[in-house]
Amino acid sequence: MTPADIQARAHAGVPLAAAMGIEVLEAASGRALLRLPPSPLVMRPGGTLSGPAIMGLCDVAIWAAFLSLTGGADDARTQNxxxxxxxxxxxxxxxxxxxxxxxxxxxxxxxxxLTPEGAEAPSGHCTSTWMVVA
Structure with missing residues (x-):
């Protein structure tokens, strides 16, 4: 699957990803690079991205990396x-x-x-376990 294919799949499968404007920039060999643009929908008071938006981005990024390994087979779900x-x-x-x-x-x-665009240091780290359901 190409990054564009994975992005279309993510937007169709998780409409919130489309509403947030999540972009799949790269996806291959179990790795993916995604971008969450700033918008009023994902911001919280105080001028920073909201935690729920960041967690959603992480989940979609892992899904994209997983899909890049399986050729689109979608047989795993977030467990943690x-x-x-x-x-x-x-x-x-x-x-x-x-x-x-x-x-x-x-x-x-x-x-x-997680790294803000243009920053050198990361702003967050996520780990996740997915359960294969097939």
Missing amino acids: LAVTFLRPTGTAALLAEARVVRQGRRVVYAEVW
Whole structure:
């Protein structure tokens, strides 16, 4: 699947991803790079991206990385998602770099590093376990 294919699939399967404007920039070999542009929908008071928007971005980024491994087979679901917020994101677009760390027969483990566009240091880290349901 191309990044455009995965983005279309994510927007159709998770309409909130489309509403938030999540973009799939890269996706191959169990890795994906996504971008969440700033908009009033995803901002919280104080001039930073909201936690729920960031967690949604992480979940979609892991899904994109997983789909890049399976050729589009969608037989896993989020079992656990943990985000560590390291610093405020500010108002810049947020980049999510996801990678599947381990893909077993029944469990997929992945991580995401979150970095505001143009920043050097990450603003967050996410880990997630997915259960294969097929």
